[in-house]
Amino acid sequence: MFTTQSSPGSPIIRCGMIGFGMIFDDTYRPVFELRGAEPLYSPATGPVQVRLAAVASRTGVRGARYLTSGYGQRQPFTNYSGSDATRQLLASDIHVVCVATPDDRHFTAARDALIAQKHVLIEKPSVLSLAELDELSRLATANGVLAKVVYHKLADPDHKKLRTLYQDGVLQHVNNGYCSLLEPKSISGGQFAEWITGRNPATYVAVHYLKLIDFTFGPNWALSRISATGQRGLVGPADGPTWDSVQLQVVYLHPDAREAAFDIHTSWVTPNNFPGYVEQEVQFRFDNAVWCAHQRKRGVELTVENRTPGELKNTPNYHYNGTFLEPWGERSQRGYGIEVIERFFQEVANVEFGGPPDTRSERLAQMRALTYNDIMADRNCVAIVQSLEAILCRAVAGAPGCVVKVNTPPGGLVLYEPGNATPFILYEGRV
Numbered sequence: 001m002f003t004t005q006s007s008p009g010s011p012i013i014r015c016g017m018i019g020f021g022m023i024f025d026d027t028y029r030p031v032f033e034l035r036g037a038e039p040l041y042s043p044a045t046g047p048v049q050v051r052l053a054a055v056a057s058r059t060g061v062r063g064a065r066y067l068t069s070g071y072g073q074r075q076p077f078t079n080y081s082g083s084d085a086t087r088q089l090l091a092s093d094i095h096v097v098c099v100a101t102p103d104d105r106h107f108t109a110a111r112d113a114l115i116a117q118k119h120v121l122i123e124k125p126s127v128l129s130l131a132e133l134d135e136l137s138r139l140a141t142a143n144g145v146l147a148k149v150v151y152h153k154l155a156d157p158d159h160k161k162l163r164t165l166y167q168d169g170v171l172q173h174v175n176n177g178y179c180s181l182l183e184p185k186s187i188s189g190g191q192f193a194e195w196i197t198g199r200n201p202a203t204y205v206a207v208h209y210l211k212l213i214d215f216t217f218g219p220n221w222a223l224s225r226i227s228a229t230g231q232r233g234l235v236g237p238a239d240g241p242t243w244d245s246v247q248l249q250v251v252y253l254h255p256d257a258r259e260a261a262f263d264i265h266t267s268w269v270t271p272n273n274f275p276g277y278v279e280q281e282v283q284f285r286f287d288n289a290v291w292c293a294h295q296r297k298r299g300v301e302l303t304v305e306n307r308t309p310g311e312l313k314n315t316p317n318y319h320y321n322g323t324f325l326e327p328w329g330e331r332s333q334r335g336y337g338i339e340v341i342e343r344f345f346q347e348v349a350n351v352e353f354g355g356p357p358d359t360r361s362e363r364l365a366q367m368r369a370l371t372y373n374d375i376m377a378d379r380n381c382v383a384i385v386q387s388l389e390a391i392l393c394r395a396v397a398g399a400p401g402c403v404v405k406v407n408t409p410p411g412g413l414v415l416y417e418p419g420n421a422t423p424f425i426l427y428e429g430r431v
Contacts, residue, residue: 010049011048016089017055017100018085019109027341031345034333035049042350042354048349048353057081060082090113095348097118103128103203106128114145115139119147120145124149125382126149146351148344148347151208151215151373171286171288172286173287174286176262182267182274201245201267203385206388209264220254222252224406225405226404227402228248228391228392230392235268244268246267246388248263248384249264250384295315302314320337321334347370386427390404394417399418399420403415403416407431410423411426414426
């Protein structure tokens with residue numbers, strides 16, 4: 001599978017991108033540009049080259065533009081476009097596929113890539129239903145490849161410290177929490193306008209916090225129930241399927257039978273000139289402590305005449321992603337949004353080049369056991385997303401106030417509608 005080498009003893013991971021928009025530019029592009037200049041390295045693998053070899057997108061415009069950049073001229077790639085672009089990409093000489101399409105298009109691209117025996121990295125949410133997740137998990141196992149999902153907020157320094165304190169017993173027994181992520185109107189009305197119809201901001205960004213909660217405070221608890229409401233009328237019609245903002249509540253059950261409830265508020269209609277641009281905060285309450293974190297309060301404030309808050313942000317998040325002139329004169333781009341992408345390539349390199357071929361299955365199992373990003377550890381997050389979407393769909397149909405219960409006698413995900421004695425089974429198996 002991995003036979004291409006840039007020089008004797010220096011293997012290459014040839015990558016294909018499906019989707020080539022803002023997400024690529026923010027996170028994947030810096031990784032490819034850095035690794036185009038210097039390889040990945042670990043004692044187990046030695047130097048491993050990472051190359052962007054092919055791109056598949058609807059129009060090909062961004063790919064064509066990137067080919068004229070310094071990187072594109074030094075490391076040219078094949079730019080597929082149109083309705084057959086994904087099939088052409090998968091038929092090319094690539095080893096890894098990164099899926100950065102709108103969330104309701106993740107499953108088909110990832111499924112086809114796994115069938116083609118490519119390692120796969122999917123932007124969050126991985127998929128929108130447990131049935132889809134089951135199929136991707138099955139295909140990854142059957143074809144002996146990795147299927148991973150991007151949750152870059154797990155690598156945020158604040159969130160890593162939160163998990164460290166909880167796992168070390170400094171923070172004891174989480175009881176409830178509140179998370180908020182508010183994005184400007186330019187997101188829903190501009191960057192994502194072509195695919196936003198029928199979508200909601202919770203599926204798009206609340207999943208970051210769902211994974212943060214599930215990974216940080218789990219696994220010794222059980223998902224119990226999900227409810228949600230929201231507002232419409234700005235991005236689309238007030239009675240339509242497109243949501244401006246969503247308030248989601250998720251309840252877990254601890255082994256001691258105490259409940260932990262988490263409220264997650266998301267919006268993509270915040271004013272474009274709001275100082276925070278992307279406004280993020282969390283609060284978690286424990287038996288013995290309270291943890292509060294706020295992006296703007298931990299960062300810097302910047303005002304540049306005629307450049308903020310448009311071209312530059314008033315409260316930039318340099319932890320996530322930033323360009324720097326290092327003290328020693330080198331220019332770099334780094335941050336946890338980039339680190340998580342690079343970590344995936346390190347995991348692929350470990351599977352393929354971290355030892356002799358006859359122990360590959362052992363290395364594959366080790367990488368699949370990483371619950372921070374493996375798709376098989378994503379069940380609770382996908383279960384919540386599927387439940388959320390079903391609840392919002394019923395609200396559009398005139399039945400607000402639904403709740404989904406998890407792992408009850410009727411099924412794994414069961415939706416209960418006010419005034420209706422008959423439950424609706426969303427997923428029969430156990431979550």
